[in-house]
Amino acid sequence: MPAKTKFEVKLGAATREAFGRTLVELGRENQDIVVCDADLSHSTMTTYFAKEFPDRFFSLGIAEANMVGIGAGLACAGKIPFVSSFSAFVMNKGFEQLRVCAAYPKVNLKVVGTHSGISIGEDGPSQMSVEETALACSLAGFVVLSPADEVAAKALVRLAAAHVGPVFVRTGRLKVPIVYNGDQKFEIGKAIQVVEGSDVAIVANGLLVAQAILAAETLEAEGISARVIDMHTVKPLDREATRRAAAETGAMVVAEEHLVDGGLGVRVAQVVAETEPCPMEFVGIHDTYAESGQPDELLDKYGLVARDVAAAVRKVVARKR
Amino acid sequence: MSKSIEELQAICKRVRREIVEMIGAAKSGHPGGSLSAVEILVELYFDYMRIDPQNPKWPDRDRFILSKGHAAPVLYAVMAEAGFPDTPIGQLNTLRKLGSMYQGHPDVRFIPSLEASTGSLGEGLSLALGMGLGARLDGRSCRTYVMLGDGEIQEGQVWEGAMAGAFHKVDNVVAIVDYNRIQLDGFVKDIMEIAPVADKWRAFGWHAIEIDGHDIPAIQRALREAEATKGRPTCIVAHTIKGKGVSFMENNPKFHGTAPTLAEVVLALQELQ
Numbered sequence: 001m002p003a004k005t006k007f008e009v010k011l012g013a014a015t016r017e018a019f020g021r022t023l024v025e026l027g028r029e030n031q032d033i034v035v036c037d038a039d040l041s042h043s044t045m046t047t048y049f050a051k052e053f054p055d056r057f058f059s060l061g062i063a064e065a066n067m068v069g070i071g072a073g074l075a076c077a078g079k080i081p082f083v084s085s086f087s088a089f090v091m092n093k094g095f096e097q098l099r100v101c102a103a104y105p106k107v108n109l110k111v112v113g114t115h116s117g118i119s120i121g122e123d124g125p126s127q128m129s130v131e132e133t134a135l136a137c138s139l140a141g142f143v144v145l146s147p148a149d150e151v152a153a154k155a156l157v158r159l160a161a162a163h164v165g166p167v168f169v170r171t172g173r174l175k176v177p178i179v180y181n182g183d184q185k186f187e188i189g190k191a192i193q194v195v196e197g198s199d200v201a202i203v204a205n206g207l208l209v210a211q212a213i214l215a216a217e218t219l220e221a222e223g224i225s226a227r228v229i230d231m232h233t234v235k236p237l238d239r240e241a242t243r244r245a246a247a248e249t250g251a252m253v254v255a256e257e258h259l260v261d262g263g264l265g266v267r268v269a270q271v272v273a274e275t276e277p278c279p280m281e282f283v284g285i286h287d288t289y290a291e292s293g294q295p296d297e298l299l300d301k302y303g304l305v306a307r308d309v310a311a312a313v314r315k316v317v318a319r320k321r
Numbered sequence: 322m323s324k325s326i327e328e329l330q331a332i333c334k335r336v337r338r339e340i341v342e343m344i345g346a347a348k349s350g351h352p353g354g355s356l357s358a359v360e361i362l363v364e365l366y367f368d369y370m371r372i373d374p375q376n377p378k379w380p381d382r383d384r385f386i387l388s389k390g391h392a393a394p395v396l397y398a399v400m401a402e403a404g405f406p407d408t409p410i411g412q413l414n415t416l417r418k419l420g421s422m423y424q425g426h427p428d429v430r431f432i433p434s435l436e437a438s439t440g441s442l443g444e445g446l447s448l449a450l451g452m453g454l455g456a457r458l459d460g461r462s463c464r465t466y467v468m469l470g471d472g473e474i475q476e477g478q479v480w481e482g483a484m485a486g487a488f489h490k491v492d493n494v495v496a497i498v499d500y501n502r503i504q505l506d507g508f509v510k511d512i513m514e515i516a517p518v519a520d521k522w523r524a525f526g527w528h529a530i531e532i533d534g535h536d537i538p539a540i541q542r543a544l545r546e547a548e549a550t551k552g553r554p555t556c557i558v559a560h561t562i563k564g565k566g567v568s569f570m571e572n573n574p575k576f577h578g579t580a581p582t583l584a585e586v587v588l589a590l591q592e593l594q
Contacts, residue, residue: 034455034458055458056458058454058489060481060485061481061484061485061488063478063481063484063485065443065444065447065477065478065481066447066450066478066481066482066485067447068447069444069446069447069448069450069451069478069482070447070448070450070451070454070482070485071451072447072448072451073447073448073449073450073451073452073453073454073455074451074452074454074455075451076436076437076448076451076452076455077451077452077454077455077456077458077459078380078455078459079455079458081451096441096444097444097447097478099441100438100439100440100441100444101437101438101444101447101448104428104430104438105428105429105430105437105438106430
């Protein structure tokens with residue numbers, strides 16, 4: 001998107017919806033695309049694929065560990081399997097199988113977690129996933145993707161299918177503001193600068209990209225020029241975009257709808273520490289579980305809106321030199 | 322590749338010797354559950370399975386997954402005897418040593434001819450079902466065999482897989498339970514009873530067959546019966562003896578996960594003449 005034009009908050013489809021639709025397109029293009037689901041197809045939106053390709057859709061019941069194992073076996077048989085559930089379930093209940101059956105033998109398995117983060121709302125913490133990115137990144141060889149909007153979700157799901165090797169895609173329940181034009185190009189491991197700026201860099205992904213753009217507009221009025229970078233690929237991280245942002249702005253904020261422990265923030269901080277150390281602040285969930293509530297109420301209460309990103313920016317800018 | 326019973330039994334004896342020698346050389350490993358599975362693996366690799374060791378990735382090959390990955394020595398010895406290009410017989414005694422293709426548990430990174438990396442119990446059946454479903458989608462007639470330990474079926478994932486296998490009628494998959502009655506901490510009945518094993522699989526919708534897992538003709542009959550069974554998968558419950566063939570290892574829980582000493586290796590090899 002062009003920098004410094006007023007960002008208009010226009011809701012697009014949820015990233016899980018974009019995932020479900022894209023899966024159908026992929027299914028039409030490639031006979032080898034198969035899908036496994038654990039009794040949540042109407043929530044993960046794999047139901048669209050199930051309707052059109054019933055022979056290539058495997059309902060596996062409420063049994064995520066077995067689903068991941070069967071998915072890995074299908075990949076060994078030459079298929080391109082997508083296994084899907086809420087992030088909280090597929091990552092936590094399937095983690096051991098993701099480690100031993102997918103990551104370790106480098107199997108071509110695609111894992112899509114939906115209902116990520118606290119923005120699922122009313123269902124509460126047992127269903128909220130705030131740690132899956134850390135877990136996914138701990139799986140050697142996994143690519144970890146976190147789309148900001150429906151355009152990004154569609155593109156990243158396609159890239160996941162085309163990539164040879166295990167991939168995790170983090171999607172959400174909520175309709176989210178559209179960040180990208182339909183013709184935006186995406187590449188695994190290549191961050192996208194969505195707002196130009198020179199005083200500070202805000203690195204964000206998922207829902208926080210739109211909030212970072214809104215924060216940048218507020219800050220501009222205060223005379224702070226904030227760069228916004230969408231780090232849609234958490235792993236492998238775009239080291240060069242990270243280094244350049246640190247070198248050129250000298251202050252960074254990382255914002256994510258995830259525990260600050262082990263998420264995007266620590267990965268960006270590691271690269272900054274290795275290349276161009278600078279003051280950093282982190283917006284995310286701090287060592288707690290959330291609660292039931294409306295998604296916007298929760299994002300507000302747990303400090304994941306533009307206001308919180310802007311506050312972190314003011315703090316980090318004050319720490320510069 | 323069809324062989325007589327006598328030829329298969331001769332291979333079993335060589336495999337047993339190799340198992341004892343390689344675990345002795347490694348000074349660690351799992352002899353008991355390797356020795357209990359010898360006849361079943363030899364029958365599969367030398368008689369029943371449609372495989373071509375010279376063309377290990379032939380798409381229509383039958384597949385074998387050793388879900389009880391700690392019994393890796395029996396798989397390595399059988400694959401080495403069968404002549405796979407990445408399982409040289411002369412290297413068996415490098416088992417568990419740095420840089421060896423003979424890793425502590427089967428590892429496809431080191432032996433690409435393996436079908437799966439295993440070692441964390443409970444996971445092989447799900448992998449086998451995925452392979453079976455993939456073969457069915459492609460219209461291939463190949464079959465997938467997965468060997469589970471008896472202690473292993475204490476893992477919940479096995480029963481998730483059992484439900485899924487029957488529900489999706491994955492009749493090109495055969496589970497084989499090496500029912501040797503001993504697990505690491507002792508006798509299965511004292512750790513967590515799993516009986517009645519065959520009835521459990523039947524209750525989950527599988528065809529179940531009970532055999533003596535050291536009786537080669539019985540193994541052959543069971544494999545044929547499994548192949549003839551349509552619309553549901555088959556579980557072969559193979560009653561075996563842990564440590565089979567070495568008197569002081571037989572039915573001895575100590576030899577689940579303890580290597581024989583040099584003196585014990587010598588003694589064992591004498592018995593396996």
